[in-house]
Amino acid sequence: MNIPHLTSIVIFLPMVGAILTILARRTEQVKWVALVVTSVTFLASLGLYVGFDPGISTASSPQMGDVALWFPVAFDIKYFVGIDGLNLLLVLLTTLLGPIVILSSWTSIKEHQKAYYTLLLVLQTGVTGVFTSYDLFLFYVFFELTLIPMYFIIGIWGGENRIYAAFKFIIYTLVGSLLMLVALLALGFMAGDAINGGVFTTDWYKLVSYNIPVSSQGWLFLLFALAFAIKIPLFPLHTWLPDAHVQAPTGGSVILAGVLLKMGTYGLVRFCLPLFPVASQKYAMMFAVLAVIGILYAALVCRAQTDVKKLVAYSSVSHLGFVVLGIFAFNVEAMQGALIQMVNHGISTGALFLIVGMMYERRHTRLMKDYGGIAKSVPILSFFMIFAVLASAGLPGLNGFVGEFLILIGAFKSSVLGSPMLVALATTGVILAAVYLLWMVYRIFWGSLENEENASMADLNGREIGLLVPLVLLMIILGVAPNPFLEKSEPAVRDLLELIESKRAAAESESSLEFEYRYADTPEFRVPEIDEAALKAARKITGASAEETESSFGLK
Amino acid sequence: MNASTLIPVILLLPLAGALFCGLVGLFVPALRQREGLIGVVGTAMVIVPFLAVLYLFLNFDGGAIVVEFYTWMAAGDLSVAFAYRVDQLSLVMTLVVTGVGGLIHLYSIGYMHGDPGYWRFFAYLNLFIFAMLNLVLGDNLVVLFLGWEGVGLCSYLLIGFWYTDLKNSAAANKAFIMNRVGDFCFLLAMFLLFRELGSLDFDVLLVQGPSLDEGVLYLTVFLLFMGATGKSAQIPLFTWLPDAMAGPTPVSALIHAATMVTSGLYLLARFSPLVLAAEGIMAFIAIIGALTAIMAATIAITQNDIKKVLAYSTVSQLGFMFLATGVGAFFVAIFHVVMHAFFKGCLFLGSGSVIHAMHDVEHQLSQKLEPEGHTGKFDPQDMRTMGGLKKFMPSTRITFLIATLAIAGIPLLSGFFSKDEILFRAFESASTNDYGMLVWIVGMVTAFLTAVYMIRAYVLTFEGEPRWPKADTIQPHESPWTMTLPLWVLAILSIVGGYIGLPGVFAHGDWNLIHHYLGESFGGPLAEVHGEAHVALSTEWILLALGAAIAIAGVALGWYWYSKHGPAFDDRLRSRFGRLYRAAEGKYFVDEAYEKVIVKPLIVGAEKGLAPFDTYVVDGLVNAVAFITRGLSFVLKYIQTGVVQIYAMAIVIGVILVLAMMMFG
16 A cells, blocks of 8 residues: 655654644644644554555665655755655654654643744654655755754753753764765765766665775765764764753653664664675674673663663663664674664653653652652552663563564674674673663662652653553563564565675675666656756756766656 | 463463553552452462363373464564473473462462552562463573563562562562573573574474584583573572562562472473583583582571571572483473472461461560560561460461471472482482582482471471560461461472372382473483483482481481570581581672672772763763864964954965975975
8 A cells, every 4th residue: 555645744744733833823722733743643654654565675666755856957866755664663653752752741841832842843854854865965954954953952941951961962963964964975976977977966776776986985984874873872972962861851852862863873774884885894893892882881881870861861872782783783683673673762761761751840850869769659650660661671572672682693693793702792781781770760669758759749640641651552562563563674674685795795896786776667756857958057067968967867 | 172272371361460450450549459359360360270281281192282373573584483382391380380379379368468569469470470381381492581581570579579678679689680690691592592503493492402513502501501590599690589588478489489490490401402412511500509409508507587598498409400400310300390399389388377477476566565665676587586386376387397398308208209319310320420429419418408407497486485575475376278278288299299200119110200291201301311320229229218317317306406405506506517607607608799799899880980981081082172172263263353464464475385385396
């Protein structure tokens, strides 16, 4: 079942909502508009899930997307979006967290509500765009688009030290993404010269069909990977994250941990690996080592925290280390584990941040020593928190286990990494996760209620339970029946790994590439007509011959 | 009805019970104290599965049945299904889990009466049964692991059940984390097996596993065993179990004696073909088992807390079972698992009954002493303030005595048959290996110690005169029938249970039913040693008599010492054995060593090392870069004066420089 234009609809519905919120008169309307729009977006995205056919290979085309030339004159830059096995679940995660974040902010955001909800909606468009772009330039635009709302969300609605955290967040990530821009431009021109009749191109399908000379792969890969590593964040580039999380309002933290960090890991999968297969395998060990250091280091640092939100923030660094390890293992098991773990982490860490936010709203403190024994006064909150903790600790039967297990079992047998000892070291992370998470539970929930304010804490209300229940259900569903989700992405992962392997082999033997990606000639992906004048102009700028230019636009 | 209809019932009823008790308790406060409803539902959700298992057991025709529900997860070569295996081994384990489990649920109805967390207790207990059933029924390592970690979770929740006391929660954390250390090894074993064989299904692993490369096989079996040491509280991962006694006593009986702690034995028994092929590791297993057995037995003699005695006794008995595994007698290990579930379950429930009564004493005491303003420190689990309870608690006393004699190995009771079989197999194996004789001797000494410390516990608790304050006026009472009925059932099983495994001296072993049921040579799933090991019939009789003599001697001496001197006899032991006694009393300071060598360095390292490192070095560098950039801009901004002449001047200088370079370069 193919629903035309659905990806674009899912991307831009929140943007439409943002315009509506700007137009809204009363703040109460703003909230409702935001809630309704994000809910409708979520429902629409279910259409993507239902309509997606894993049998259609990414190599032939993305699904339910759109393509249009953006700068049809001199640059082969497209508005090109769609769904395939690699991004489907991440889009669903984004749209699911949308209404949950709106609901979680319902009473905790009291100032400048209009601006807050507008920014959240814009942010959602940006994130969805990042996950669905099949054009590197478009990806970059969306990537940057997410920075601005997040910057304001931290800087305006954040905690005491919000300005510092917001600046750190934006400068740190900007440095990375500017380096990526340099690499992007270089790549676009190189590919343009080599395969696109001299016309600069960022079309993902063209880029992946082009085997970049091995000599250039290294630095291009590193520039891209650096931008993504900062976003993930990979040790030792992680220190912006605890600051941003601690200062951000709850909604911001949920979006940040839930989906923004995944832009980094997703970027590695979508761009770094297939574009630079030789380089990414060459540096695989380096990234795996950093990932494992991150897993263990962040877990130990968690154990030393006094601030519960900071603890959860560092746990993200640890958990995403597993994802990076899985990505650089280069086999189906680990890659599948990494993809599902991105979703799992969004759900369980999202839930942890939500509950920490609910605790903060009641007690106005994030210090664990200010709590103690609250299992007695708030049993329902305690239940949800401990449930999320168990999911996060990778208990079998809940979602976290599936991802970690697949990643580790895949990485263990990975021939690219070839280091079971490293994976064994990473596996000690499951012990450390229990150490710091149970310690957190111990300090906050167990013991006797000595503080009067803790004893009189109110338990969760209907709205709060309502927004946690879907997450808890997903923890169970993804824990006991992950296979329907895994099946959606497996063919795409196989394609991707096959592409990487054949490109690597071709580069090694210096033969031409045999594995070609080319999107199908279906109506939705037919490149729109370009008039003669535009072509002439393009020829003038690029100096390419008429035939080359025409063929580069797919006209011949 | 066949297995594919009954297995879902067996598995899902306990889960449904857990959901019912948990959700009702959490969201419907009005029903929280409806003990009748919660207790009956919780218990029925275990009794019904027991009946279903019994039906399967009686109709079992010898061939393993695999019931597969659906694919859990599949990626690449890995495909894991929710699949369950009904065979002799899983049937025996499932009968124990649901049977003893059902009795303990029944017992808990009375024991937990009045506890505000009644609903939580039954929710956790049902969830435990569900997890344990996954553990013993799962047909691949991942489903087994689901149960493995699931029982660990329930153990954590139940040890820390009375969470308002942080001591209990700390014990719970310790149990979970130590178990995770074992689980880490378990995970590595799975990774290794999957890499080598491309599957985690038992059918593949058990058939192809034994012919793996020797190094890989040894490593795999070693890792599985290390996983087992966590769950089954063996050296080096045993210290959590004594602390786990912080949980309610039915939990100690069910989880920390009868079922969960035996899952390590189950794991090795399930993988017996692999274990048997890894000879070097078998020696290691036998020696660790023997060491654990004697170490824990010596500690048990020195303990005054009745539950601590039983806890160390459990560690010791588990050591016996690993000893059996290490000499290749897998079916004997499982035999002892079952017998141990009977007598140790009975002992723990008996101690619970005693503690229940002593709480009553404490309560009465506090009322009596109230005018005087202080109740003093009264520990209802300290045997030094018990004594003479046989007058007040006849049922508890008789059943406790029966179980005590059974574990001590008094002839014709269950423990006699299972323990003697273990020692016999160790002795027999000595003709083909180097360690059999060593572990046999250690086992014999431990058997003697077992008889002594158990009869000590019995005598101090039930015999002599009451030793609690104001004993002339304060009288404890026997527990209600819901508590004594399970005691009687388990006591009777402790008497007759052993007859399923009559030793080889009778009819050349033809009456050893459990051997015939489980053993590979009779079509069962447990591998057996094939070889020349053989012991003459006369030697068998001698060994049997020796075992009986040691048990009787231990019981007689212990009875004499402790009924004559009471708790004061411990002082004699202390002065007699000096340093050794104090070491045993101090649990050989293993906890302290772990604390000092592992826990402290890790925590201090994290708090004083890594966390400041992260803030001041990793983040410090980031801030330094920012600071330098800002500093440079602070300096460089002076160049941007906005005075056009200066800019022109700079351009001229630049042009001159470039020209100069072009001319002379």
